[in-house]
Amino acid sequence: MGNILLKNLKEELKDSIKKVISSEGDLSIDIVFSKTPDLKLGDIATPLSFELAKKQKRSPFEIAENISENISLPNGVEKIEISGGYINFFFDRKFFSNATIEKIVSEYELYGKGNKKNEKVMVEYSQPNTHKSFHIGHLRNVCLGDALANIMEFSGYQTIRANYIGDVGAHVAKCIWGYMKFYSGFIPEGNKGDFLGKVYSEADNKLKKSEIYDEEYREVLKKLYEEEKQTMKVWEMTREWSLEEFKRIYKELGIEFDIFFYESEVKDKGTKVAFELLEKGIAKNKEGAIVVDLIDHNLDEFVILRNDGTALYSTKDIALAERKFKDFKIDRSLYVVGSEQKFYFKQLFKTLEIMGFSQAKKCYHLSYELVMLEEGKMSSREGNVVLYSDLKKFVNKEAIKQVRERNISNAQEISEIVTIGALKYSMMKDNNKKIIFNWKRALDFEGDTAPYIQYAHARAAGILNKAECVKGKFQIDELSEKEYKLVFILSEFPEIVEKASIDYRPDYLSNYTYDVAKCFNEFYHECRVLNAKTNRDFRISLVRATKIVLNNSLMLLGISAPEEM
């Protein structure tokens, strides 16, 4: 931990370069390294000479020459070359490979782990509404959020995974009205959560068409607000149905939360806070409602309580944030929520700042675009959604079919691992952009998919199983390009994790993991391992290191790495 080989080499190189250029009095420049487009050109490069050329009014070539002639290269860097003005550095590749692979193998599951940060972070994600169906849009959220939490934790933050369930509000009342009106006393045998989703959609449809129905619904809404006994009983029962289904899904996905918050438990506190803010003069009364004036911040007015005194989304979120800061003592608060709420979160964070919470500056809204159907937006109301349960069922069917074509001992378990992996990966590999859902692609297990990566892992496992006693020590004769390319990408893992945590970008990990799998497959086809003529011990260790990195990065994505498939 902490001592990252590739990163260290970069730091040492920076120092060496600075020593050369400082003799000419130029220290202010920030030295950056990039990968070379081709390993033939070197391992890492810097375009520093272009920047210096401008400042010093000399030719970049001359500057590069000067650096190249006067630099004392750190241990592990073998050669320096100038190419088109770039300064390219060549590592001592045997040394680098040796050190990298030994490090990975010895650190094992800790390889890539960041230093402990003295900071507590809470990630809030998967905020499903009870009494509505759980569809693939919710799936995207929970996958992203879980990966983010994993990454933060692995990067060294103390991390709390929070779920915030919407169990009150108009949609609940609609569903309960529909249930009492058309299904009173009925207890579905199968998936109770999906049943409620259908009841909700059906109720919403009928309510649009009848004023009498609408009156009845308002009555239910009122009774829920007043916590009338009979209605509350139905609420409790149906709420539990939804929660059971959610928990079943989380279990299936292998996702665990540290804490569940419910809207029902923060709404009263929120109302209190709204009045407190009013008293303190942070908020003001506007036509009976309570609003925070954010016009000077270019954020309009933020309504935090309705004029009838009932709670809004904002009412509850302010109370919940306060609870997170005060009771859980968190320093950093992350929210994984769809991008349509961007403006809302700006208002919320600004309000928290005005309320005096220093953590407000470390609040972050990880936003992502919706999962859409080819024909357009999904809507629980309309009922035109792809349910999570259906998607899982069909993907699993395909996985079972494919596993059966192979000779595998525990087909059931493997098909489940492939199914969940494929689902999660497809929801995370894009940079939070709009996803147009497509069945053909969802059932694809080749190319840039989780099964491709899992397969690479299983292959590595297969080799290691057959390699009798494995020596920890190895000698490297001649490094082939495929071998070294693989070593190099493995060495990048810690930096990728760090960047993903800084930028809050789980997709960095998805892309990286796929690249590792691809490199490994190329290596696999070109280099024999078990009956290798050269580098046998090294290759076995390289395979082991690859398996470790694949396993660690899949773990961050919440995807299982099978030993066989």
Place this chain on the structure above:
RNA sequence: GGACCAGUGGCCUAGUGGAUAUGGCAAUAGCCUCCUAAGCUAUAGGUCGGGGGUUCAAAUCCCCCCUGGUCCGCCA
């Protein structure tokens, strides 16, 4: 009307100041007597939405325009 996000080969996508623009799907041609063919190799496919500008260097930054999405609710 104002604000934000996106636009990269037929389709999807990486890359947000550095070298010849990354991969996948689909297509074509190959590779299993050899550690798992959910794999590999090769071929073909590009006005990086358009136009200006800044820069030694632009898919990336600035301005204008086009297209799509979202927000500007006492909804969530």
